[in-house]
Amino acid sequence: MTRLSATQLACRLGNRTLWQELDLKVVQGECWGVLGGNGSGKTTLLHALVGLQAPSTGEVHLDGKALSSLSRGEIARRLGLLLQDSHDAFPSNVWESVLSGRHPHLGHWQQETENDHALARNALALMDLAGLESRPVQSLSGGERRRLAIATLLTQDPAILLLDEPLNHLDMRHQHGLLQLLQTLCRKDGKAVVMVLHDPNQALRYCDQVLLLEEDGAWSTGRSEELLTIERLSRLYGCAISEIEQNGKRCFLPG
């Protein structure tokens, strides 16, 4: 079942046109990786998919309905986005932050229920943050803050998860833990995931599909093991890339 689709999407920022006439179909249970050089429009694409950025042409559909016809609340109940950076001008603690993910599911005067608390506790545990509930967010390390932002997205519990560079600041254990978790969410819980990644090896290992965004606005999609080749990646990143193989696993290296 197609959960999220984009048709003929294009976006103009200033006088620069990012990806042109982009078509995308994200099906339930699929894990997508978005790869491209710096400034190729990966973040803008995720923002367009969630409605933060209006596309200059084309349209995004969420569960068959035009995104522009849905309220922010209706979108947030089904579609979540992990922003590239989080911003905390005001003090807050870990528990308040993670619980804020339940906002779209609650009415104006409604308080969080035990069920909401259970979801938040579970998300903190999944992100290895259990026990830090009362810590001020400002006192967390960069990686812990990143995991807190991901835990907030998991607490929101949308059917489709968009993640903008989710692995930023994470150590190796947490990087792979997160990628495995996202893969499980797709395979077992029928979620759909679209994430921006910078490492083609992770995309190859964990993503079913990839979307490559080229510098000049061209794009291509396909199964990750088919699309991720030395030729395409060298062109995508504008540098030489070689490939090694060990125990049947392919691995890309720069140079």
Next chain:
Amino acid sequence: MMRPLPLLTLLVLAALCALLAALLLGSVSLSPAELWRVLSGDESGVVSNIIIELRLPRALAAFAVGGMLALAGTQMQVLLGNPLADPYILGISGGAAVGALLAMLLGAAAFGITSSALTGALASMLLVFGLAHGSGAWSPTRLLLTGVVVAAGWGALISFLLVMAPQQNLPGMLFWLMGDLAHADRALPGLLLLIFGLLITLPRARSLNLLARGEQQAAVLGVEVKPLRLQLYLTASLLTAAAVTLGGSIGFVGLVVPHMLRLFAGSDHRLLLPASVLGGGILLLLADTLARTLIAPQQLPVGVLTAMLGVPLFLYLLQRSYR
């Protein structure tokens, strides 16, 4: 950090104590027994007049003004995404001051001064909104810069008016600028507006929590950011306009009360909004009682006292919270 219910209960009790003190203390001090006789209707005459006609309305007005300033300050800080924002930062008090001072120069009576101050405040609010809104995006930065510049313009006009004013008008004008509740004898409109302001913001309290985490994060989690910003701007501006019209530009309450309460209550606006109303009301009520009694029968402008009370209290709390 305190749980919501104990904190609110404590604040309500403190507010009642502050109200009691405001009714008992003054150039004529009363005993609780006398106060009880007045309130139960057994006592009439001078004492009754002092309490019912003078102290009660002024105490309620002080509470309303303090509550409105602290509530507007909390909202303004979220609206501008800046913990340093206060209700006056966008020039509303400046507009009100120019209106009030002009009316004083023209020799208007109390009602004239009040309505002129209100006109100035509303004019400033519309001016800033119009300029910041313009066409195009309505970003907090643009709003903040527009407001700060308009406020600076009002500041220059205020200086000009003070320089041009005849000697005998100056004390009254300075008192107004420092904030003074001596003429605040009508508390009801202020109290009603305060309750109204709280009631229309409370259902959005969770959205404010999210807006404090940034515009994009709020939008992603289901907040319609533009209407919320508009509502915050209008509510905070109207509350500020009403507070300034009633009590002049009383400083400090709107900036510091929200912060003080964040130290105690955390960052959840479901608690912070009602706590700000109570905290601001209490601070101004105490400050005004002191302003009336410290060098009685003379009165100090209450704005001087809010800072004298608030600065050490806030610095102490800040020290404690970083220990």
